Amino acid sequence: MQIAPGPVALDRFRAALQKLHVTNSDRLLCAISGGPDSMALLLLAQQTMPDRLVAATVDHQLRRESSDEAKYVDLFCQNLGIPHVTLTPDEAISGNIQSSARTARYALLERAADAHNCTYIATAHHADDQLETILMRLARGSGVDGLSSIRAQNGRVIRPLLQFRKAELVSLCADAGIVPVNDPSNKNADFARVAMRNWLESTNHPFRADRAARTTEALAAASEALVWMTDWLASQRIRLExxxxxxxxxxxxxxxxxxxxxxxxxxxxxxxxxxxxxxxxxxxxxxxxxxxxxxxxxxxxxxxxxxxxxxxxxx
Missing domain, CATH: 3.30.465 (Uridine Diphospho-n-acetylenolpyruvylglucosamine Reductase; domain 3)
Structure with missing residues (x-):
């Protein structure tokens, strides 16, 4: 089964991987939830590096539907000829649910990447996620590091869709005839991100995702420069006696x-x-x-x- 996105989208995706220094020998673990963002990521990656790709779905076991959603992704990956694994936490998620789930998710993905000899872990964060994040952190009074928001790369985790809008990813899935998974938590306004998303969708505001991306890239560069300067100062000005x-x-x-x-x-x-x-x-x-x-x-x-x-x- 081959479902090919358009050449423009593929060229942009390849350019993003090149900018992230993903080489022709690197293997990629794609984090796939079944939503439109991650399914579009899978389509793009399958066309770009089909023989060096593994898909992984994290089932946090927080919703009754999550097991069926993981099975849906597994069947979809089988049809595309992509190896797929479903990952579950070692212990039940508790405490701050969002924070604990995130910690467990990345730990499981790291373990799976090691098991499948994958150089990088790709997540489906996109330009609209970036805009929501920078506004949320601005509201909290974050500094330079926080305002640099979602990094294109953090260790082995890469985010090659940061230059794609949510609407583009939804269209990629629709054009391929994919019906994505609908996670009800994405509509729960008790979550700060959902509340910010609802505000952006319902307000005549001046914020644009592409401009936010340029701002976060500039802030990320400034943050890296400050880290470099701090390392140098520490070598000159900190000593143990x-x-x-x-x-x-x-x-x-x-x-x-x-x-x-x-x-x-x-x-x-x-x-x-x-x-x-x-x-x-x-x-x-x-x-x-x-x-x-x-x-x-x-x-x-x-x-x-x-x-x-x-x-x-x-x-």
């Missing part, structure tokens, strides 16, 4: 001070995940020569900042 981490953050811009502070904290306690406002307060304490404790790290300010494991708390 007698079990105490010492940092000279004098005469550098505020954003780089903040990043050096985060680097010091994560060096002393790799598991620390402080919130932005906590970092702001700590930075003020250090700049004014005060001592503070955050998590399990003791921090002493002054001309040179000093970091060490905090003493055990008294019971």
């Amino acid at each position: 007698n079990g105490i981490l010492i940092c000279d953050a004098t005469e550098i811009p505020g954003e780089l001070k903040r990043r050096l502070l985060m680097r010091c904290l994560s060096t002393v306690d790799p598991d620390i995940t402080p919130r932005g406002d906590a970092i702001d307060r700590l930075l003020d304490d250090l700049e004014n020569g005060r001592m503070a404790t955050i998590g399990d790290v003791k921090c002493v300010g002054g001309a040179q900042w000093r970091f060490s494991p905090a003493p055990p708390r008294r019971s």
Whole structure:
């Protein structure tokens, strides 16, 4: 069975893979839910690299329909001659459902990519997802890293559809006669993303997905430059003496001070995940020569900042 998208769409998809440095020897694991976005991804990938492709569906087992949806994708992949695996979490999803499901999903995809010798994992995030994400993070007051939104590549995870609009992907499926899976959670306005999507669809706003893509690419480049500069500064200004981490953050811009502070904290306690406002307060304490404790790290300010494991708390 061969269902070929048009040549323009295929050329754009190939260009996206080339920009992501996917070579002719790389194997690709496609994350396929059965929705129109991921089914369009599968169609494009099947035409581009048919002999180096594996499809994977994650069944979180959160809805009664999910097992049937995975079987639907499996049958579709059989008809296309694409190997397909259904992945289920080792433990039931609990707590923050969206966050826990996302963590479990990527862990399962990583494991499947290893098992099938796949260099990359492709997901079907597209331009409209990107616009929703940047607006959601702008509303939360995110900084440069957060506003760079959905990265085209994060480790071995790649997103070759970020230059495609949702409507284009829906049309690809319709032209191929595919009836995609309908996930009811995509209509649940209790989720922040769905609420943002509903607002974008119902409001006469000036935001465009293609312009948002240019903005996020520029912010991602700025973020990479800041990471590079932080790495260099850390090599010059952070040292370890007698079990105490010492940092000279004098005469550098505020954003780089903040990043050096985060680097010091994560060096002393790799598991620390402080919130932005906590970092702001700590930075003020250090700049004014005060001592503070955050998590399990003791921090002493002054001309040179000093970091060490905090003493055990008294019971």
